[in-house]
Amino acid sequence: MKSFKLFILMTLLTGLLAAPFRASAEDAKKSDKYPLKTCVVSDEKLGGDMGEPYVFTYKDKKIKDDSGREVRLCCKSCLKDFNKEPAKYIKKIDEAEKAAKAKK
Ligand SMILES: [Zn+2]
Numbered sequence: 067m068k069s070f071k072l073f074i075l076m077t078l079l080t081g082l083l084a085a086p087f088r089a090s091a092e093d094a095k096k097s098d099k100y101p102l103k104t105c106v107v108s109d110e111k112l113g114g115d116m117g118e119p120y121v122f123t124y125k126d127k128k129i130k131d132d133s134g135r136e137v138r139l140c141c142k143s144c145l146k147d148f149n150k151e152p153a154k155y156i157k158k159i160d161e162a163e164k165a166a167k168a169k170k
Contacts, residue, residue, distance in 0.1 A: 101162035105140035106155040107147045112138055120145065124152060135159070 104111055105119070112119040120142045123134040137159065139145060148155050 100136055100138055101166040102138065102159060105144055106137065106158045107144035108140055110140040112140055117141075124148075124156065126152075126156075 102112070120139040122137055122139075122145070124137045125132045125134040135156070137148065137155070139148060
């Protein structure tokens, strides 16, 4: 009986803890400022047949207090290639950002 109560408690706690994460993920989708619809490494469409894109924040260690920037890859295996030449791929995102701003 004791373990059953614990189980209920754990279920409730996990639900409470998971809620804010879920909300922030939805907010990120709403304010979608990422300029590219493709993976910078493979040029594959993001969120297509490959499923959910792999999203992470890249921080340039050479820049002090770099707040980081969002990078979206079509899959996690592209991360290896990204890490080989991060500057090259960041530049791609920069250029896409500039192009998106120029349109407006
Ligand atoms: Zn990929």
